[in-house]
Amino acid sequence: MLSHLENPAAADGAFIRTATRLGPVPFVPEISLYMAEDAIELWETTERERGREGLPPPFWAFAWAGGTGVARYVLDHPELVTGRRVLDLAAGSGLVGIAAALCGAGEVLAAEIDSYAVAAIGINAEANGVAVTGLDADLLDGDGAPAEVVLAGDVFYEREMAARFLPFLERAQARGATVVVGDPGRAYLPRHRFTALAEYQVPVVADLEDASVKRTTVWRLNPGG
Numbered sequence: 696m697l698s699h700l701e702n703p704a705a706a707d708g709a710f711i712r713t714a715t716r717l718g719p720v721p722f723v724p725e726i727s728l729y730m731a732e733d734a735i736e737l738w739e740t741t742e743r744e745r746g747r748e749g750l751p752p753p754f755w756a757f758a759w760a761g762g763t764g765v766a767r768y769v770l771d772h773p774e775l776v777t778g779r780r781v782l783d784l785a786a787g788s789g790l791v792g793i794a795a796a797l798c799g800a801g802e803v804l805a806a807e808i809d810s811y812a813v814a815a816i817g818i819n820a821e822a823n824g825v826a827v828t829g830l831d832a833d834l835l836d837g838d839g840a841p842a843e844v845v846l847a848g849d850v851f852y853e854r855e856m857a858a859r860f861l862p863f864l865e866r867a868q869a870r871g872a873t874v875v876v877g878d879p880g881r882a883y884l885p886r887h888r889f890t891a892l893a894e895y896q897v898p899v900v901a902d903l904e905d906a907s908v909k910r911t912t913v914w915r916l917n918p919g920g
């Protein structure tokens with residue numbers, strides 16, 4: 696067996712287990728995640744653990760409104776994913792991918808660019824008794840193949856991000872994938888390109904948002920440009 700020094704993913708997993716608490720996700724109680732109670736404190740602890748400043752916020756330690764909406768929608772409409780290959784893009788905790796796996800998706804890949812998130816995806820999937828493959832990679836220059844369903848929770852909160860995510864999602868859609876995103880009214884979601892599938896009032900962490908509940912829409916990307 697590799698020691699934590701030789702296996703950074705195991706070390707990250709051990710860190711996450713001590714720095715967060717496993718509990719049911721508000722609005723999606725079928726799923727439990729390792730979540731933080733205090734975002735800023737965890738961010739500082741993470742930087743101390745890595746021995747460097749300027750790390751991204753610990754997005755992986757929370758269920759974001761967009762992902763919570765998509766997870767709720769998937770669990771209530773399992774036919775969207777059952778037996779299909781699913782990509783959870785920008786997966787954070789892996790919440791959306793775990794929902795898909797619980798619904799019998801054929802294979803679930805959860806892509807992230809934060810190695811802590813990839814570790815969180817692994818231990819969260821294990822805690823829910825499902826198989827989700829965490830991938831530490833930026834896939835945005837591709838088209839998500841071979842995924843038949845591309846799910847993304849809360850990815851339109853920054854202009855530069857949106858400018859890369861939308862073309863990726865359009866390429867995935869153009870090659871035949873079903874593309875579904877969850878969004879709580881972020882500034883850079885091009886609403887005219889999407890059709891609403893469901894709308895929820897999602898409880899969120901008030902410290903991270905401007906409210907304790909966010910109206911969250913689950914959208915399907917329309918065909919065509």
Ligand SMILES: C[S@@+](CC[C@H](N)C(=O)[O-])C[C@H]1O[C@@H](n2cnc3c(N)ncnc32)[C@H](O)[C@@H]1O
Nearest residue numbers: 754758759761762785786787807808809848849
């Ligand atoms: C607001 S969080 C949403 C996490 C999760 N989908 C949810 O809704 O709970 C956005 C996530 O996007 C990830 N991210 C940003 N750019 C990315 C990229 N190019 N590829 C994959 N993940 C990315 C960040 O690391 C972060 O975890």
